[in-house]
Amino acid sequence: MEGLGLSIVLYIVGLIIxxxxxxxxxxxxxxNSIVGQYLEKKYGVKDIRKNKKSFLDDDLDKD
Numbered sequence: 001m002e003g004l005g006l007s008i009v010l011y012i013v014g015l016i017i018x019x020x021x022x023x024x025x026x027x028x029x030x031x032n033s034i035v036g037q038y039l040e041k042k043y044g045v046k047d048i049r050k051n052k053k054s055f056l057d058d059d060l061d062k063d
Contacts, residue, residue: 030036 031040
């Protein structure tokens with residue numbers, strides 16, 4: 001049972017690392033694309049997440 005707990009923890013850590021790598025690659029890909037550069041030039045927003053305080057700022061029921 002001790003080996004199973006360690007395996008689960010290592011699996012979760014691996015998934016977190018994979019998530020960070022994929023998120024960074026996608027963000028850089030969008031920012032370097034033609035559409036990303038157009039939106040940055042038109043709206044002047046480089047990273048939308050900098051303007052948010054938390055994930056609750058996108059709540060659809062806030063109206």
